Amino acid sequence: MEEMEHIREMFIDESLDLLQEMESALNQLKAAPENAEMLNLVFRAAHTIKGSAGLFGDDGYDAIVSFTHTVENVLAQVRSGERACDDDLILTLLDCRDHIESLIEQLNIDDASSSQELVQQGQGLLVQLAGSTVLPPLEQDTEDNTTLVQGVSGRVAVNAYWHISLRFGENVLRNGMDPLSFLRYLSSLGDIVELVSLFSLPGSTIMDPESCYLGLELQLDSDADQATLMSVFEFVADECQIYIIPPHSDLHEYVLLINDLDQESSELGSVLVRCGALTQDELAHVLDPPQPLNQLVLPVAEPKLLDSELSASNIPDNEPDLSSQAIAPKNISANVPEHKRQESRSLRVDAHKLDQLINLVGELVIAGANTSLLAKQNGDPELVESSAAVSLLVEEIRGLSLHLRMIPIDETFKRFHRVVREISRDLDKDIRLKIEGGETELDKGVVEKISDPLMHLVRNAIDHGIEAKEDRIGKGKPAAGTITLRAYYDSGSIVIEVCDDGGGIDPAKVRTKAIESELISAEHTLSEKEILRLILEAGLTTKTTVSDLSGRGVGMDVVKRNIEALQGSIEVESEVGEGSLLRLRLPLTLSIIDGFAVGVGASSYVIPLDAVIECIEYNEQHSKNGNYVNLRGEILPFINLRQQFKESHIDVKQRNIVVVQSGEQKAGFVVDQLQGELQTVIKPLSKIFSHLSGISGSTILGSGEVAMILDVPALIREAETRRSPCHVGCEEVVP
């Protein structure tokens, strides 16, 4: 039972992945309906889901199989040109995709009422799919000529049998399958009236005895439908070229077949005639149709044709010296779209294993640092050099292994297309989603955790940000609002922006509400920036109507908490009438950082290196001015870490100020010693220490000593606050 559970999970996982691919492909099709590659992707995704679902014998799965089956048929028609791929169809297909997703998610729930709803939804979609175009029936009744279809070429083949063209992939035998068994199975579905075997063997030296070079052209007399016949080849569908042409098909089907197959058209044509698929006259029409044929694919290897009339002596005359031809095995993969091939170069890896690996690398970093330190102390030059070499390697491994966990944020961003589409439909607003910087990569763990906060921000933008169509037009804005999701790197962090060109946030309204909700007092004067930050507090909403989505005032503070839990920060920018921008800053990695160690009192502290800008000398004069320095014309507030963390006083010849930056803000930390750069693993603090402000974690130095990692943004805020007028006079003067 457990195994069943595991297989079920795998099916759901993989199907959901495929559905995402389908969505993205359908979106691309919307923009470019002629993109055959995308269409193929959608088809394959549907086909694979159907095939896998069919392996289970359950009711819930049957629903998936039958629905996907119909979708697949429609896609097949689009592929063969029988049906136009217009906007309406694509929108319906997107809805169908959503439905399939719901059906799959339904497998985890066992709710009778929701499944009834789903059934109805499915029926509705099937009706939509049928559309207004006449669908050629897929169960071909060969005796009933009135069901023949006027297809693209307008001429229908006389062929009363199914024509099946197969070119098996070169790995079929290696993968444990045999074309012969497919043929035996096929014979159980009907009568193989004619069959021509085609071997495309290269020269004997090159021929790989374990590769498959077989192709088949056959005529099948069968009552089965297309789907059943296609399902015969399910297990090899991915690596083979399979064409199943129903009886009395439009000749255009054969045009496509000849174009697609890697074989000289006249040769293939004569095979088709020989096995009865086409009459000589039809062949002429197919080879020389009124419309121009597409570019023919150059043959890779001269196939051997079987012909009882061909005597053995003919063969040397017709063919070139095969052993001298540089022949690559049948290039079936040419049919697979580029990015799908690239996808098969990646592996599914258990995230847990990856975490274990990264943990080990972390330990390696610490152990390596220890070794380096000891080597330096020892002084032996060879040892020092060797230890340096090890450190270099460890650093590389560190970089690579962390990179393993990085995925492009595009995957998350793309999901928002659907959210925007649905919600704007519900609210009757016209909203476009723009994505910039989708290729920006970040840690998988972070990606998963920002998904929800981002969702909330996007919903806010749709709900509160973008105004209704009439309002926008009244203001002279385009009727369609734009929400932009942007991601980029900035000094060791990844920045994600959610911005909209809506009405903006009105500071006056926020202030009023804040006073009402008793977040601030009426006398409190706040800068506009500070007022905007108030929206991140709980209990605050300026929306007069509360909708399902947002406006209850409990969302933004949760977002803020989630982001801060990731060691990140949020900034709010807005302009009334123009729009708003929410900027999330997140560290690039949660586990290993480059740090700058400083000594304060008897302890060491580590500052994330990305935050460090420079170091300047500190002297007594500085504190006399009230804890800020003039840094080349800029006011730099600073805090004394010894005071901050209540460390003991030690005498040092020269103290320093480490200038740090987080986002737009800079501050200085006064420290006793500069101890240098290091790589270090962040060990999170346990709950006991969660109240410590200014500390974001701990680490173990090469010496074995524990050092605290500073929470730079928090300390900068501290420095800023200290500097403001209401705190002057409450400070200790640094001795």
Add this chain to the structure above:
Amino acid sequence: MDITITQEQAGSECKLSLSGEMSIYTAAELKPRLLAYLRDAQLLSMDLSEVSELDTAGLQLLWLCQQDAAITGKTFAITGTSAAVMESITLLRLEAAFGMQPV
């Protein structure tokens, strides 16, 4: 999953008897051996009546021998078949290609 080849030389005719499986499992082993026999003989005949299994890989090898013989101007013939061999050959309608009468 074994294949054994017995060879009998009669003048320029090389008579081979194969016994066992001609399949994906033995194909890699068989190919160089068969080609070597073909290289050294003017006429190569194969008795497959003791072949217990002939799958696509096996059929491809037979095809290869036939093709290679044709290129190099030699003769290749199948002189005996087992039921399994005939079944496979018939399935792919290769009787004529291998110079046999359809069953």
